[in-house]
Each structure stands twice: as structure tokens, then as C-alpha cells.
């Protein structure tokens with residue numbers, strides 16, 4: 001070892017000894033834990049932003065963060081990624097499961113191998129964990145937006161933009177995803193309870209493909225020339241629905257409410273194509289995911305669920321820095 005680094009380590013050990021922490025423990029704690037974050041897909045601004053929050057917590061706590069996922073929001077793609085992560089035996093797994101039922105068995109393997117599992121954004125089973133009921137309650141915690149509430153907020157925003165009446169539909173990904181299922185549920189419940197003059201047409205499922213969502217908008221409009229609004233239940237659904245409205249030459253006539261807030265949606269708010277975006281706080285989800293895993297690994301008990309917030313963005317506040325900070329990173 002070079003003389004200077006010998007001196008440096010000796011000084012570091014002396015400093016550690018001075019505060020009373022055994023040198024071996026203090027050094028061993030450097031990157032003692034490795035936490036894996038498996039997103040729904042890697043190229044989605046929502047998960048890119050979640051990763052940033054997770055990394056901030058990992059840096060603060062001195063743990064390693066491994067971010068690994070697939071290119072599509074699809075259990076067939078996600079399960080092999082999960083298997084590869086389990087084989088690396090991380091200290092804990094944070095995952096956004098891409099299906100409520102199809103990820104139960106694959107995640108059970110992690111749990112059986114002694115790897116604590118926390119789900120972020122989406123859940124498996126009913127999302128009620130640690131209850132002793134059902135076969136999918138083993139994750140320690142669920143950290144996410146309240147998606148039923150988010151759907152209700154979207155319904156209110158859309159109904160108000162439309163003057164409280166007219167035809168709308170939900171542009172959604174596919175059934176079986178906890179988040180987007182719950183947003184649709186909340187949206188429909190709110191319309192039924194609070195806006196009886198709004199007619200909700202059949203949901204269009206786009207498989208997370210914005211181009212498909214855009215064609216579907218045009219097809220629904222072709223069948224319903226009095227279409228007044230669309231709710232894009234996630235980033236790709238909303239982008240696609242907005243593009244469809246523009247391609248149909250209906251900007252401003254068909255109101256668009258978007259779930260999620262990447263830069264492109266914000267541009268669409270500025271141009272008047274999208275009326276309102278409900279921004280989730282994905283960085284918060286990632287941050288508290290890592291903090292919760294660390295707390296568990298170091299012997300603390302953790303909440304079985306943590307709810308993160310929303311920021312409603314429209315033309316009136318989009319330029320406000322306190323709002324703009326919730327626009328997703330790309």
C-alpha cells in the first residue's frame with residue numbers, strides 16, 4: 001500500500017476509535033446492504049424519477065441501489081428480471097409488480113429465500129399486506145399513490161372542464177394492473193356519484209402503447225361525434241389520447257385529463273391540448289422505499305403502507321417552481 005493511503009486509513013481508524021465505533025463495524029457498514037429496485041419498465045419517466053428518489057436515499061444511507069427492469073410493462077418480461085435479481089441475493093427487493101396475480105408466485109420465491117419484499121407503485125393480491133390472510137400478503141409494505149383517490153380527482157377535473165355533462169371514456173393500459181385498475185374504479189365511482197350527466201363509455205385498453213391510444217381516440221370519436229372528454233389513466237395512455245385529440249382536430253373540444261406528468265404532458269398543458277395533469281410523486285415513492293427497506297434491515301419496524309401525494313397541474317400553476325418540481329425527469 002502506498003504510504004499516503006496507509007496514513008489515511010490509520011487516521012480514519014483513529015477517528016473512528018475516537019467516537020467509539022469499532023473500526024471493523026464502521027468500515028464494514030460501507031455498502032453493507034444492497035437494495036434492488038425493479039420498476040414496471042425502465043424507460044418510463046415515472047420510474048426514472050422514482051429511481052432518482054431511491055438513489056438519493058441510498059446515498060444518504062450508504063447502501064447500494066441496483067436498478068434493473070425490462071423494456072416493457074409486462075409480467076412475462078419482468079419475471080426473468082426478478083429471477084436474476086433473486087439469484088444475486090440482494091438485502092431487499094423493491095418492486096413495482098406488473099400484474100396483481102402473475103407476480104405472486106415469483107415474489108414468493110424471493111420471500112422464501114429470505115429476501116424482504118416491498119412493493120412500490122403497484123401491489124400484488126389485494127395490496128393489504130401482513131394480515132395473515134390470502135397467499136399474497138407477505139410483502140412488508142406498499143408505498144404508492146392512493147390511486148382510487150387519484151381517479152376521483154381526475155373525474156372531478158374532467159367533469160368540471162366539460163361543464164358537468166357529456167360523453168367521456170377512460171384510456172387505460174390493460175386489466176390486472178393495480179394502479180390503473182384503481183384509477184378507473186375511482187374515476188367511474190366519482191362520475192356516478194357526483195356527475196350524473198356525464199356518460200362514461202366503454203374503456204379502451206392500449207397495452208401501454210401511446211400510438212394505439214391515439215388511434216383508439218379517433219375510433220371512439222368516429223363512433224361518438226359528441227365525445228367531450230377522455231381520461232388517460234397513465235403516462236402513455238394520456239400522451240396517446242392527447243395526440244389522438246390533436247390528430248382528430250379536436251383540441252379544446254375534447255377535454256383531456258392526464259394521469260402522470262412527464263415534460264411532454266406539461267408541453268401539452270401549455271399548448272391547451274391537455275387540461276389537467278395529476279402528477280404523482282414518484283421520487284417520494286423511491287425515497288421512502290429505500291428508507292423502509294433500510295429501516296427493516298436494521299431492525300426497525302416499518303409501516304405496512306405509505307401513501308404518497310399528488311400535485312394537480314394545469315395552465316394556472318404550471319410555471320410555478322413549487323409545482324414544476326413535480327414534473328418527472330426523463
Ligand code: T6T
Nearest residue numbers: 044046121179234235236260
Ligand atoms: O402511472 C405510472 C404508474 O403509476 C403505473 O403503475 C404504470 O404506468 C406509469 O408508470 C406511467 O407510465
